[in-house]
Amino acid sequence: MNERILLVGGTGFLGSFVAARLADRPLTVLARATSDTSVLPGGVDIRYRSLEDNPLPLSEISTFVYCASMGFGHIPQVLEQLESSPVKRAVFVSTTAIFTRLPSLSRSLRLDAEAAVQRSSLEWTILRPTMIYGTARDRNICRLLKFFKRWPVFPLCGNALWQPIYVEDLADAVVAALDSAATVGRAYNVAGAAPLRFADLLRTAGSAVNRHVTLVPVPLEAAALAARLTRVVTAEQVRRLAEDKAFDYSPAAADFGFRPRTFADGVRQEAAALGLA
Numbered sequence: 272m273n274e275r276i277l278l279v280g281g282t283g284f285l286g287s288f289v290a291a292r293l294a295d296r297p298l299t300v301l302a303r304a305t306s307d308t309s310v311l312p313g314g315v316d317i318r319y320r321s322l323e324d325n326p327l328p329l330s331e332i333s334t335f336v337y338c339a340s341m342g343f344g345h346i347p348q349v350l351e352q353l354e355s356s357p358v359k360r361a362v363f364v365s366t367t368a369i370f371t372r373l374p375s376l377s378r379s380l381r382l383d384a385e386a387a388v389q390r391s392s393l394e395w396t397i398l399r400p401t402m403i404y405g406t407a408r409d410r411n412i413c414r415l416l417k418f419f420k421r422w423p424v425f426p427l428c429g430n431a432l433w434q435p436i437y438v439e440d441l442a443d444a445v446v447a448a449l450d451s452a453a454t455v456g457r458a459y460n461v462a463g464a465a466p467l468r469f470a471d472l473l474r475t476a477g478s479a480v481n482r483h484v485t486l487v488p489v490p491l492e493a494a495a496l497a498a499r500l501t502r503v504v505t506a507e508q509v510r511r512l513a514e515d516k517a518f519d520y521s522p523a524a525a526d527f528g529f530r531p532r533t534f535a536d537g538v539r540q541e542a543a544a545l546g547l548a
C-alpha cells in the first residue's frame with residue numbers, strides 16, 4: 272500500500288515546520304497558486320489547488336494532515352472526499368479557541384467541523400493548540416518583542432492565564448500524534464509547558480529583549496471602548512484578554528510524549544532568531 276502523506280496548509284506558519292519534519296517520507300503538499308512555496312523543503316511534491324477546488328489529489332494518498340483552519344467551512348467537503356478515497360489515517364489541527372465563552376462567529380463552525388471529523392470513518396486525531404508563537408516566522412509574540420525593544424511600557428488589560436505553544440513543539444506533536452496508534456479517535460489540547468499570568472508573559476517577553484517593562488493597568492471596558500473607536504483591535508479581542516487560556520496537556524504527554532518548552536525558553540529563542548536579544 273502507498274504510504275504517501277497529503278499535507279494541507281504546509282505553506283502556513285505551523286505547516287512549514289510540519290512539512291520539514293515529514294520531508295523524509297513520501298509527502299505531497301497542497302498549495303495555492305498564491306502560496307509562498309519557498310518555505311517548503313526542497314524537492315517536495317507540490318500540488319497547486321485551493322480547498323475550494325474539487326477534487327483533492329487523493330488517489331495515491333494513505334494519510335492526511337490538515338494544518339489549515341477548521342473555521343472556514345471547508346471540513347465537510349474535505350471529509351466527504353477523504354471517506355471515498357484510500358485515505359485511512361488523518362490528523363487535524365483545530366484550536367483551544369473552541370472553548371471560549373465569548374460570542375464568536377468561527378466557534379460554531381469549528382465545533383461543527385470537529386464533530387464531523389469525530390463522526391467520520393477515518394482513523395482521526397485532533398490536536399487543539401493554544402496561541403502559536405516562536406521563530407522568526409511568528410506573527411503574534413514577535414510584534415510584542417519589536418514593540419518592547421522601542422517602548423518598554425504597556426497597558427495591562429486583564430491578568431488572565433496564557434499558555435502559548437512554541438511552533439516547533441506543536442510541529443513535533445503533529446508528527447508524534449500521527450505516528451502513535453494510541454491517538455486514534457482522540458482529541459488533545461496542546462499548550463506551552465505551564466500557564467502564566469498576562470503580566471508575567473509581558474515581563475518575560477520584555478526581559479527576552481533586555482527590557483524592564485512597566486505595566487499600566489487599564490480597565491477592560493475602557494480598553495474595549497478604545498478598541499471600538501480606534502479599530503486597531505476588535506472589542507472581542509480585548510474581552511478575550513480577560514479569559515483564562517490554560518489547558519491540561521497530560522493526555523498528550525501520556526499518549527505521544529508531548530513535552531513542550533517553557534514560555535521563558537521559547538521567547539528567548541524567538542528574540543535571538545529575530546536579532547532582538
Ligand SMILES: NC(=O)c1ccc[n+]([C@@H]2O[C@H](COP(=O)([O-])OP(=O)(O)OC[C@H]3O[C@@H](n4cnc5c(N)ncnc54)[C@H](OP(=O)(O)O)[C@@H]3O)[C@@H](O)[C@H]2O)c1
Nearest residue numbers: 280282283284285303306321322339340364366401402403
Ligand atoms: N496561529 C495561531 O496562533 C493559532 C492558534 C491556535 C490554533 N491555530 C490553528 O493552527 C493551524 C495552523 O495555523 P497557522 O497560524 O499556521 O495558519 P496560517 O499560517 O494562516 O496557515 C494556513 C495555511 O492554510 C492554507 N490555506 C488557507 N486557506 C486555504 C485554502 N482555501 N485552500 C488551500 N490552502 C489554504 C494557507 O495557504 P497560503 O500559504 O496560500 O495562505 C496556509 O498554508 C490552523 O488550524 C489554525 O486555526 C493557530
